[in-house]
Amino acid sequence: MALINPHINFNGNAEEAFNFYKSVFGGxxxxxxxxxxxxxxxxxxxxxxxxxxxxxxxxIGKNILMANDVPESMGRVNENENRSKISVSAESREExxxxxxxxxxxxxxxxxxxxxxxxxxxxxxxxxxxxxxxVDFDPKHKGxx
Numbered sequence: 001m002a003l004i005n006p007h008i009n010f011n012g013n014a015e016e017a018f019n020f021y022k023s024v025f026g027g028x029x030x031x032x033x034x035x036x037x038x039x040x041x042x043x044x045x046x047x048x049x050x051x052x053x054x055x056x057x058x059x060i061g062k063n064i065l066m067a068n069d070v071p072e073s074m075g076r077v078n079e080n081e082n083r084s085k086i087s088v089s090a091e092s093r094e095e096x097x098x099x100x101x102x103x104x105x106x107x108x109x110x111x112x113x114x115x116x117x118x119x120x121x122x123x124x125x126x127x128x129x130x131x132x133x134x135v136d137f138d139p140k141h142k143g144x145x
Contacts, residue, residue, distance in 0.1 A: 006017060006086045008067040008131055009077045014053040017129040022058055024102035030057040030064065035071070048072075079130035087134045089141075093121050096137040103127050103135075 007096035015032075022029070036050035052069035065086070070077050098141060100113045106128035113123030113135060120138035127133060 003025070003063050005064045005066060008065070008086075009070045010053070010067055010129070011077050011079065012069050013129065013131075014056055014067045016125075017058050017131070018065075019054075019060055020050045020127075021065060025060050025065075027059055030059050032056050033078055072137075079087070085124070085132040085134050087136065090121075090135060090137040095122075096121055096135050100125070100135045101138060102132055109134050128145065 008014075008017075018029070033055040034050065035045045035052050035054045038054055039045040039050070044073070049069075049121055052071075056067050056070055058065045088099055090099060096113060100123050104123075104125040104127065107125050109123070109125040110132075111122070111124040112120065113121065116122040120136050122134070122136045124132070124134045
C-alpha cells in the first residue's frame, strides 16, 4: 500500500516548527539539509538563507512529515491558505487528546475535539505556524482514517 507523506513550505521558520512537532510526536529527524549544504558555484546561496532548511523529515508512524523554507527569491508562502489540512489518525482517545492539545497550543481551534456526529472523536485547528490539522480517533478503524 502506498503511503502519503505531507510536505509543508515555510517562510523561514521550518526548523522551529519541526522542533515543535517533534516535541508533540516524539522521534528523531530522519534528515536535515540546510541551503548552505547544497551551495555550489553554479547555485550560490545568499548568506541570509544559508542556515534555512532546504529539507527536513520527521518520521511519524509509517509516514514522514517533511518541509522546507521557501527562499525569499521565490516569494512568501501564503500562511493563511486553507486548501489543505494534515489529518492525523490516532490509535486512542488519549493519544488524540495529547496530539490535539499539543499541536493546537498557541494556535486557533476551529472545532474542539469531541465526539462527532459520524461516530469518531474529532477536532480541527490551525497551529501557531498557520498549518491546518485534523485529529481523529475512530474506534471502528483504530489508527486508520
